[in-house]
Amino acid sequence: MAEALALRGESGRFMVDMEQQTWTISAEPSGYCWGQLEARQPWLLLYPPEVQQGDQPQPEPVAAYLTKAAAVDEAIVTRFCTVEGTPLTLSLFWRLQGSGLQVYVVPDRGYPMPAIELCCGGLLADEVLVPVRMGLLLHGDSEKPFEQVFGTYEYEGLHMAMCGLLAADTALLATWGDSCISTRVWRDLSLPAPGRMRTAFRLRDSARSLELRPIAAGGLRALAEAYLERAEALGYRQTWGQKIARQPRARKLIGACNFKLWTALARHIDENLQETGVDIHWTFNEAAQIAEHLKRDVQIDDVLFHLGGWTRYGYDCRHPDIMPPNEECGGEAALADCARRVQACGYLFCLHDNYQDIYRDAPSWDPHCLERKPDGSPVVGGVWLGGRAYYTCAQEALRLAKRPQNVEAVQAGIAPDLYFIDTTFAVGPQTCADPRHPLTRAQDIERKAELSDYARDTIGMFGSECGREWAIPHADFFEGLVAVSGKCYHGQALLPETCGGSVVPFFEMVYRDCIALHGKYDHNLLTTGEQVLHHALMGRPLYYHFHQSQHHLYWQNQDALAEAPAAPDSWDPAAYTRAHNGWADGMCLLDRYIKNTQEILGPLHKLTAETLVESYQFLDAARLIRRTTFGNGVQVSANASRVNVQVDSLHCGTVLLPPLGLLVEAPEFAAFHALSWNGRVYEQPVLFTLTSLDGRALGESASIRVFHGQGDACVVVRGRTVEVRREAVI
Numbered sequence: 199m200a201e202a203l204a205l206r207g208e209s210g211r212f213m214v215d216m217e218q219q220t221w222t223i224s225a226e227p228s229g230y231c232w233g234q235l236e237a238r239q240p241w242l243l244l245y246p247p248e249v250q251q252g253d254q255p256q257p258e259p260v261a262a263y264l265t266k267a268a269a270v271d272e273a274i275v276t277r278f279c280t281v282e283g284t285p286l287t288l289s290l291f292w293r294l295q296g297s298g299l300q301v302y303v304v305p306d307r308g309y310p311m312p313a314i315e316l317c318c319g320g321l322l323a324d325e326v327l328v329p330v331r332m333g334l335l336l337h338g339d340s341e342k343p344f345e346q347v348f349g350t351y352e353y354e355g356l357h358m359a360m361c362g363l364l365a366a367d368t369a370l371l372a373t374w375g376d377s378c379i380s381t382r383v384w385r386d387l388s389l390p391a392p393g394r395m396r397t398a399f400r401l402r403d404s405a406r407s408l409e410l411r412p413i414a415a416g417g418l419r420a421l422a423e424a425y426l427e428r429a430e431a432l433g434y435r436q437t438w439g440q441k442i443a444r445q446p447r448a449r450k451l452i453g454a455c456n457f458k459l460w461t462a463l464a465r466h467i468d469e470n471l472q473e474t475g476v477d478i479h480w481t482f483n484e485a486a487q488i489a490e491h492l493k494r495d496v497q498i499d500d501v502l503f504h505l506g507g508w509t510r511y512g513y514d515c516r517h518p519d520i521m522p523p524n525e526e527c528g529g530e531a532a533l534a535d536c537a538r539r540v541q542a543c544g545y546l547f548c549l550h551d552n553y554q555d556i557y558r559d560a561p562s563w564d565p566h567c568l569e570r571k572p573d574g575s576p577v578v579g580g581v582w583l584g585g586r587a588y589y590t591c592a593q594e595a596l597r598l599a600k601r602p603q604n605v606e607a608v609q610a611g612i613a614p615d616l617y618f619i620d621t622t623f624a625v626g627p628q629t630c631a632d633p634r635h636p637l638t639r640a641q642d643i644e645r646k647a648e649l650s651d652y653a654r655d656t657i658g659m660f661g662s663e664c665g666r667e668w669a670i671p672h673a674d675f676f677e678g679l680v681a682v683s684g685k686c687y688h689g690q691a692l693l694p695e696t697c698g699g700s701v702v703p704f705f706e707m708v709y710r711d712c713i714a715l716h717g718k719y720d721h722n723l724l725t726t727g728e729q730v731l732h733h734a735l736m737g738r739p740l741y742y743h744f745h746q747s748q749h750h751l752y753w754q755n756q757d758a759l760a761e762a763p764a765a766p767d768s769w770d771p772a773a774y775t776r777a778h779n780g781w782a783d784g785m786c787l788l789d790r791y792i793k794n795t796q797e798i799l800g801p802l803h804k805l806t807a808e809t810l811v812e813s814y815q816f817l818d819a820a821r822l823i824r825r826t827t828f829g830n831g832v833q834v835s836a837n838a839s840r841v842n843v844q845v846d847s848l849h850c851g852t853v854l855l856p857p858l859g860l861l862v863e864a865p866e867f868a869a870f871h872a873l874s875w876n877g878r879v880y881e882q883p884v885l886f887t888l889t890s891l892d893g894r895a896l897g898e899s900a901s902i903r904v905f906h907g908q909g910d911a912c913v914v915v916r917g918r919t920v921e922v923r924r925e926a927v928i
């Protein structure tokens with residue numbers, strides 16, 4: 199027993215076994231042991247200093263084994279050596295704080311902090327929750343190979359500074375405060391399922407510590423509750439109540455879809471700064487006509503109306519010189535008139551801008567503004583419509599945005615409701631080595647938060663791309679967290695079918711009541727069935743981002759009228775674009791899709807925006823039939839399998855869902871794309887929504903609005919079959 203050392207807290211116990219070279223952390227009452235369970239394996243990997251940068255797998259790190267452990271005051275201190283016996287010049291200090299195990303990396307006096315990987319053999323779990331976008335749950339029972347490094351706040355990295363391990367009904371919550379931490383997650387197919395997910399932690403530069411907190415019972419929801427306490431303490435949870443108190447118009451984001459014209463003026467400039475073409479996709483007058491069409495003809499009430507390419511040279515040419523708005527689309531007076539007309543529809547008007555990128559042909563191009571690498575060379579961005587971009591340093595971006603000719607001039611001349619500064623929340627934390635404005639990753643986040651606050655205070659509300667937890671108190675909406683180009687992730691490697699994982703609403707369990715979220719980038723409407731289910735399960739309105747066939751007054755393009763040919767089987771990815779015999783019959787493809795989906799998702803968001811997701815269930819072994827339950831009991835069931843499925847409903851017995859069918863249920867609202875509902879059986883899928891207009895539950899309401907999207911027009915309301923072709927109040 200002399201070989202074992204232990205720390206005991208109120209509810210946790212940490213043990214080091216010298217003989218086995220293992221460690222465990224457990225929490226009462228489950229007693230489940232997490233930790234380094236495999237005997238005589240290395241505890242950490244040491245990376246050579248010259249390859250410390252970046253999150254990619256590094257060549258040939260050195261493995262380190264436990265040589266000594268000693269109790270010192272309230273801690274256990276461990277020492278290591280390489281397999282050849284060379285001692286490491288660092289210690290790990292292990293401490294218990296409540297039930298949390300804290301690990302500190304302490305270099306010996308006079309030695310630098312190396313880059314290391316802790317728990318390099320991988321802490322074992324059945325499943326790992328990675329907070330990338332809405333949340334990715336990686337399953338141990340999948341046979342697909344998987345290994346990925348996720349950097350804190352990186353693009354498709356960890357959008358919250360945590361990850362969660364799940365086994366049986368217990369969990370382990372890993373948290374940290376430094377963005378120089380990454381997790382490496384992999385599936386070890388040599389082990390029996392499901393306990394073969396492995397997780398390690400990489401620390402570099404300023405990162406020194408992390409905390410591992412066992413959670414006795416409760417799975418994903420308990421993990422979220424434990425993290426929520428931390429999110430609250432860090433000040434990230436700025437709720438709708440606070441946002442609306444700050445800016446009453448923020449209320450209009452609740453239930454609003456994101457409608458983006460991308461881009462009004464597209465000027466094409468090549469890498470050598472030569473203009474190769476210019477296209478006007480929408481004049482400002484046409485943009486206003488589109489908003490009026492959505493309001494008057496499609497009868498959509500809640501829209502975040504978002505315009506790109508309004509800037510002086512067209513997006514994203516010659517940034518940061520944005521004002522006055524370009525003459526090709528109508529000039530400043532026309533854009534101001536467009537803003538008033540969009541707002542007169544009851545919509546929120548948003549303009550798209552960018553301070554991450556600067557172009558060499560911009561009138562105010564200044565090499566002083568550039569973000570610089572450690573050798574002083576500038577950080578080069580992509581080749582966009584404006585040609586080759588260079589990155590600005592975040593401190594300089596803030597200075598550029600604050601010039602009177604930038605955001606202030608937009609407010610004075612156009613007065614939109616919201617401002618969007620592209621990439622601010624999407625690009626991972628940057629560093630800058632320019633001695634005139636050096637920045638660490640943490641300082642980069644601070645400057646970006648300042649930029650967001652400045653634009654938000656000047657215009658009224660603010661949003662940016664993708665979204666990160668640190669940005670929630672500085673923004674009103676995130677564009678891109680929910681989806682990218684009609685998929686749940688940008689990277690192919692993270693798509694559920696590739697990685698052996700499932701998308702889960704983990705963000706919605708911690709931050710749902712704090713911010714509006716949408717997807718980003720245009721996508722093919724004829725293949726969006728699964729995305730509609732995804733948005734319904736997340737309780738989020740959709741994004742409608744225009745592409746080429748929708749330039750100018752898109753509904754006048756008669757080619758877009760016809761329904762897609764019927765699917766060869768019951769799997770119909772175009773299901774939500776169909777309006778035969780329904781409200782939007784005869785309208786164009788985009789309008790049919792907008793009407794059908796916003797009639798479901800807008801009210802769903804309004805009913806649930808100020809709650810958290812309470813539970814997320816997989817109703818079948820393949821995890822294709824899923825159910826979300828919100829904190830107020832509202833429930834969404836969705837069938838992404840290839841067969842018809844009976845699901846139990848809250849208020850009307852069993853409901854038969856076709857492939858890509860869904861059911862939304864609240865006391866005062868119901869929506870379904872189904873083959874049966876409330877006792878009536880349909881030969882083909884139908885789409886209906888029912889809304890109580892007097893606040894009473896649907897079963898008792900004296901006034902119910904029925905919306906009919908497609909198919910057979912008969913529906914059973916309060917025990918009586920009624921026929922509703924488009925919409926009616928019953």
Ligand SMILES: [Zn+2]
Nearest residue numbers: 591630635636
């Ligand atoms: Zn700088």
